[in-house]
Amino acid sequence: MGSAEWPSGLPESLGWFWWVSVAGTPPSHQLIPSSSPGHERRRGLGAAGGAAGGAAARCPPGKSPPVLALGQEGVLQELVLGAGQPPDPGISEEQRRAREEWEALEEIQSGLEGTSAAPPPPISFTEALQHFQSAELSESRGKVRAPGRRGILAALLRCLRGPPRLRPQLQGEQELALAMAQCALDDSERVHMRILQTIYRQLMRSRLGCPRYGAHWEQLGFQGVDPGTDLRGTGMLGLMQILFFVLDSRTLPLAQEIFQLSQHETQNFPFCIMSVNITRMVIQALREERLSRECNRRQQVIGVLNDLYAAAFLRLFHLWKGQHGTIADAGFFLKELELSTKKKPRQLLKSLEAYMSRGLQPPSSPSSQIHFTSICDPGVELEGDSQLI
Numbered sequence: 001m002g003s004a005e006w007p008s009g010l011p012e013s014l015g016w017f018w019w020v021s022v023a024g025t026p027p028s029h030q031l032i033p034s035s036s037p038g039h040e041r042r043r044g045l046g047a048a049g050g051a052a053g054g055a056a057a058r059c060p061p062g063k064s065p066p067v068l069a070l071g072q073e074g075v076l077q078e079l080v081l082g083a084g085q086p087p088d089p090g091i092s093e094e095q096r097r098a099r100e101e102w103e104a105l106e107e108i109q110s111g112l113e114g115t116s117a118a119p120p121p122p123i124s125f126t127e128a129l130q131h132f133q134s135a136e137l138s139e140s141r142g143k144v145r146a147p148g149r150r151g152i153l154a155a156l157l158r159c160l161r162g163p164p165r166l167r168p169q170l171q172g173e174q175e176l177a178l179a180m181a182q183c184a185l186d187d188s189e190r191v192h193m194r195i196l197q198t199i200y201r202q203l204m205r206s207r208l209g210c211p212r213y214g215a216h217w218e219q220l221g222f223q224g225v226d227p228g229t230d231l232r233g234t235g236m237l238g239l240m241q242i243l244f245f246v247l248d249s250r251t252l253p254l255a256q257e258i259f260q261l262s263q264h265e266t267q268n269f270p271f272c273i274m275s276v277n278i279t280r281m282v283i284q285a286l287r288e289e290r291l292s293r294e295c296n297r298r299q300q301v302i303g304v305l306n307d308l309y310a311a312a313f314l315r316l317f318h319l320w321k322g323q324h325g326t327i328a329d330a331g332f333f334l335k336e337l338e339l340s341t342k343k344k345p346r347q348l349l350k351s352l353e354a355y356m357s358r359g360l361q362p363p364s365s366p367s368s369q370i371h372f373t374s375i376c377d378p379g380v381e382l383e384g385d386s387q388l389i
Contacts, residue, residue: 118209119197119208119209119210120190120193120194120197120209121194121197122194122197122198122201123191123194123195123197123198123243124247125240125243125244125247125248127191128191128194128195128240128243129240129302131191132176132179132180132183132236132240133176137176137179137180137183164292164293164296165289165292166289166292166295166296166301167295167296170295170296170299170300170301173300173301173302174286174295174301176301176302177237177283177286177301177302177305178283178286178287180235180236180237180240181233181234181235181236181237181238181279181283182235183235183236183237184228184231184235184236185227185228185231185235185236185239187212192236192239193212195236195239195240195243196212196227196239197209197210198243198246198247199220199239199242199243199246200216200217200220202246202247202252202255203220203246203255203256203259203271204219204220213225213226217272220271220272221262221269221270221271221272221273221274221275222270222272222273223270223273227239227272230272230273230276231276232276233276233280233283234276234279234280234283237279237283237305238275238276238279238280241275241278241279241282241305241306241309242272242275244306244309244310245275245306245309245310245313248306248310250356251310251356254310254313254314254317254355255313257317258271258313258316258317259271261317261320261321262274266326267320267321267324267325267326268327269320269325269326269327269330274313274316274330275313277334278309278312278313278316278337278341279309281312281337281338281341281342282305282308282309282312282341283305284338284341284342285308285341285342285345286301286305288342290341290342290345291304291305291308291345293346294345294346294349307349307352308341308345308348308349310352311345311348311349311351311352312337312340312341312348314348314351314352314355315337315340315348315351316333316334316337319333319336319337320333
């Protein structure tokens with residue numbers, strides 16, 4: 001077909017139809033063959049065609065897209081307003097193809113709207129905790145082991161100078177915390193997915209969600225594409241403590257600074273793996289009744305666990321930053337941290353209180369902090385090896 005002049009007054013958003021019906025074929029507008037997967041769709045749309053395609057995509061199925069200006073272009077009226085009606089023997093082959101393409105675009109949009117799933121909304125720590133408080137968790141509660149028993153001498157010493165047993169009214173909360181540690185991440189549980197999404201958004205400072213699986217979890221410090229595989233020994237309590245850390249206004253600045261250090265060029269470390277290890281230490285201290293005195297004093301268990309978790313992470317931050325630690329030092333730092341959570345939890349908590357009351361950046365050297373017993377102390381027996389999971 002010969003060259004055709006652009007009609008005056010025709011909006012660019014309708015240019016694709018004009019090229020099809022008048023000029024014969026749109027320049028640089030190609031159709032993917034119908035043999036390809038999915039519906040026939042346009043590829044390589046220019047500015048005019050892209051605008052028209054956008055108008056069609058926004059149109060509800062079964063309805064014709066809006067026509068901004070028709071004027072003297074009666075052909076355009078027939079193309080657009082006649083979409084979805086029986087074929088008119090008076091229209092040309094080019095017009096029929098253009099009409100079919102409009103309908104194909106509407107079907108594609110309808111399919112996308114039906115299959116796309118928005119990421120779950122964020123969740124607060126309180127709402128997440130209420131979910132576990134109301135959930136049955138019978139299977140997880142069945143796996144909860146009783147706190148570790150001590151020898152006769154240790155029992156005698158406890159009668160003389162403690163630590164005391166956990167008060168009966170707090171044992172239900174202790175059981176809940178240990179049950180959460182036995183509860184695995186469940187893809188079918190919406191609250192679990194909301195916890196994951198909230199952690200991702202807070203650490204990445206993003207308003208957008210992310211897929212359930214993918215390399216983006218490695219950026220947060222998980223070992224692979226599925227965070228659920230890294231929660232051995234901590235279960236959902238491991239995620240709940242991260243959630244607390246990144247949502248509580250008192251600890252959020254510390255969490256962000258630690259996460260920033262974990263991305264350092266030479267001092268980097270896997271943030272979430274470190275977090276899971278700290279949660280494991282906190283759980284062990286609870287099992288061994290190392291936290292009973294503090295829980296009794298504050299009349300709560302989960303609050304003490306969360307604060308001890310944050311205090312231990314602060315201690316790790318002091319060690320890592322002050323001693324210019326690298327991933328090769330992780331085992332040594334974790335051993336010292338495990339000793340601190342077992343032997344001196346109250347001192348850890350006091351250091352956290354001092355940090356938050358000052359509202360200052362953590363000091364660059366741990367020398368000014370409370371002295372912790374050396375890991376070489378022969379009187380200290382650690383349970384298992386402290387190492388990255």
